[in-house]
Amino acid sequence: MIPVKKVIDSEFVIVGGGIAGLSAAIAAGEAGVKATLLEKADTRRSGSGCGGNDHFFCYLPEVHGPDIRRILREMMLSMVGDRMDGDLALFFLEKSGEMVRRWHEWGINMKPYGGFEFRGHAFPGRPRIWLKYDGHNQKAVLNGKARALGTEVMNHHSVLDVAVSGGRVAGVLALDTSRDEPSFTLVRSPNVLLATGMTTRLYNSTVTPGYLFNSTSCPACVGSGIAHALRAGARLVNMELNGGHVGPAYFTRSGKATWIGVYKFPDGTPMGPFVTVPTRDCGDITADLWSGAFSESRRNGRGPIYIDCSQIAEEDYECMMRDFVSEGLTSLRAYMDRHGLDLRRHAVEFVEYECGLLGQGPEIDKRAETTVPGLYAAGDLMGNVRGEVAAASVFGWECGKAVASGERAAPAGDIASLETVRRSMEFYSSLYERRNGAPWKEANVALAQIMTDYIPVGDGRKRSGTMMTAGLNYLRDLRDRCTAEIKAANAHELMRAAEVFELLDIGETIARCALERRETRYNHIRTDFPFPDPKYMDSFLTAARVDGGFVFGLRERRQA
Known part of the structure; x- marks a missing residue:
């Protein structure tokens, strides 16, 4: 068995050191609550806002x-x-x-x-x-302020499970990956914030299949918080309503609105109706509204689609180059400089990227609390509100305030004795102690292939009950194979193996929710139910896991 080397008591545990997690730590710290922040990488550069916005x-x-x-x-x-x-x-x-x-x-x-x-x-x-x-320095500023207010930052600690006792959060089980040899850390706390960012590596990379880490956002963000919330019994929403992002082909990066140009077909015809001559005030919004057109243009032969920045004023070009740094696109800018690419003379092909979950996940309230008492969620994994980096900061802040102003509940007792925690420690220990086995990466590639083929996302990528049922069966088979065969040789590989099981939970949830939603709406396009069903018009399909099975419901979206 992997040893438990640390047992910690904390008023407030934050899982993930991105924008939401650091905002929560600062708010709690200003109110006199010392938070414990667990980050699988390093808070100085982690999450989708790591390089800037x-x-x-x-x-x-x-x-x-x-x-x-x-x-x-x-x-x-x-x-x-x-x-x-x-x-x-x-x-x-x-x-x-x-x-x-x-x-x-x-x-x-x-x-x-x-x-x-x-x-x-x-x-x-x-x-x-x-x-x-x-925002080029946003992580440095937030990280420094959180530490100055007394936040205990524990980098290289990947949370494996949230402990729940008596219907309330009791703490977390984490894996210490700071050394090759893994160890467990138990943190007992009545308040846990899940702030693990969006979900990547669930679908094949559109432009570089097999290269799992060529993703639009931080590839270490795999929706862990969604999986933890699901396992803890929290209610999820929007899980079946997925979408993709748009950006440069092959050099996968977010930040399309940083570019000042017009999307055009090869014959020079603008793709959308909004602008013909772009300015820094109003670039081409077409990609925000019609991401599927980039894939459709490849399928029908009219593409590729390029962004043409040749018409912009010199002042706007200088502004765009400066904003590349603010957005964290420094590697892209360095590549262009090194290879003599000048956007005033060279058009750049844009494509629709694979699905990354953003705006699907736990249902929260204004304090960022989920349906499980003491369990909070903030950032890109929030299911019933969205606003990117701004919403991450706001709801992280509100969570920190809520924890600080709430009643001081005593930490739970020995969470290591809880059955769910004990089973998790035994399971992950078995992956590490196994003499031979398959690497985690093979499992992740197989998972992404199943999701891409059987539970597809996007314009022209249709779903059906028969295909999704087959995909769900393949996911079950893959889970069984992973359980029996994955071998982790060190702490880092064990963390990646745990991520595969988190992604399996998320993939299964998407498949089950997509099967349950018997209609076509947004990017959820079903050939067997091709029309919208009015009952979903102003409602969420909710999902929760109860006693090992899924319970679905419909609730009306609350109005402003």
Whole structure:
């Protein structure tokens, strides 16, 4: 058995050191609560915001005027979409301006061009809702502030399971990967925040199949928090409504709104109807609304689709190059510089990337608490509200405040004696102690292939009951094979093996929810149910795992 080398008591455990996790730690620290933050990598550079961001979704009355609902309507029309609870979306907007001012005060430049400028991700002639900022140092600033307020940061600790006792959170089981030889860490706590980011590595890379880590976001983010919430009994929403992202072909990167150009077919015809001459205020929003067109153009032979930046003003070009750094696209910019690529002369092909889960996961309230008491979720894994880095910061902050203002519950007793924790320790120990076996990477590639082939996502990639049932059977078979055959030679491989089992849980949940949703809506396109069903129009399909099985429900989306 892998040894338990640390047992810790904490008022507040944070799983994941990205934007949401660090925001929660800072809020708790300012209120006098010392958080324990467990990060599988290193908080200095982890999560989807590790290199930076340059768009912050927010409402500022001095810019937008007094009508916040006007901005809420624009939010629902944007790439963020309308698959949210209206009251949470409105609450997020109400709090977003406060976060902008905090970040600026802390040293993250929210006014890189002299004042609050809103541009990008915008329709011509409509309100602009994305604040342009310089986030290249956001992780350094947030990490430093959290540590200064007393947060106990434990890097190289990957959480394997959330312990629940008597219907309430009791702590977490973590794997210490700081050395080759693994060990367990138990943290007893009545409050746990899951802030593990979006889900990658679940589907084949569109442009480089087999290269698991060529992903739009941090490839270490595999939806662990969604799997932990599911296992703990929390209710999930939106799991079957998946989508892809758009960006440069092969050099997979997010940040499409940082580019100032027009998407065009090879004959020079603009792809969308919105702009013909781009400016830094209003680039081409087509990719936000119609990501499937990039794949369709390849299938029908009209493509590829390129982004043409040749018409932009010199001032806007310099602005774009500067914003590449703010967004964290430094490797892309370095590559272009090294190979003499000039966007004023060279068009760049854009493609639709594989599905990465963003806006699917645990249902939360305004305090970021899930349906399991003491279990919170914030960031890209939130199921019923979305707003990218801005929403991660807001709901992380609200979670930290909620924990600090709540009743001080005593940590649970010996969580190692809980059956779920004991079984987890025995299971992961067996993978490490196995003499021979298959590597985790083979299992991850097989999983991504099954999901891509049988539970597909996107325009033109249709689902059916027979195909998804077959895929679900293959996922079960793969889980059995992984349980019997995966071998982890060291702590790092054991962490990756654990991620495979988390991805298997998420893949199964998507398949079961997609089978349950007997209609076509958004990117959930079913050949056997080709029409929308009105009962889903303003409702969430909810899913929870109870006694080893899934329980589904429908609930109305709350209005603002």
